[in-house]
Amino acid sequence: MSLNDSLTNTNKKAKQVSEKFFHTSYEYYKLKIFQQLTTSFGIVFKTIFIGSLLVIGLTFLAIALAFLIGKSLGNYTQGFLIVGGGFVILSIIAFMLRKHMSNFIVSKLSEKFFN
Known part of the structure; x- marks a missing residue:
């Protein structure tokens, strides 16, 4: 009987x-996935937000550059063509x-994700 009780207790x-x-493992992996x-x-x-601001800034800079080049050439169309060609x-x-x-x-991304 003692052996049977011992085995039951151990089980x-x-x-x-x-x-x-x-x-504990479940909670750890749940937190890890959340992280x-x-x-x-x-x-x-952050990438989308900063990228959007960068695109807006570059758009205004490109327009300004196109007007600047167009003014110096005497033809705004050529300025826009040159800036457009640069983007191409x-x-x-x-x-x-x-x-x-x-x-x-x-x-x-793998460095961020797997560390």
Whole structure:
């Protein structure tokens, strides 16, 4: 009888320890996922916010530059064409470097996400 009681008692303790471990692990991973999601959403929100402000600023700078070039050439249309051509050239360069940009973004986000 003593051996049977001892085994039953040991099984109950093992069950309690495993339930506590499962509950603790569950809570830890729940908090970890919450941390990763908030960090990711924070990065996305900041990127969109700063990027939007940057786009607005660059738009006004491009318009001002186009007017400046157009005034110096005596033809505003040529100024806008030159600035537009500059943006097309920058777009082509960005298109050619897209794989490098993707690798850079993945490496930076993986550092944030997996640490």
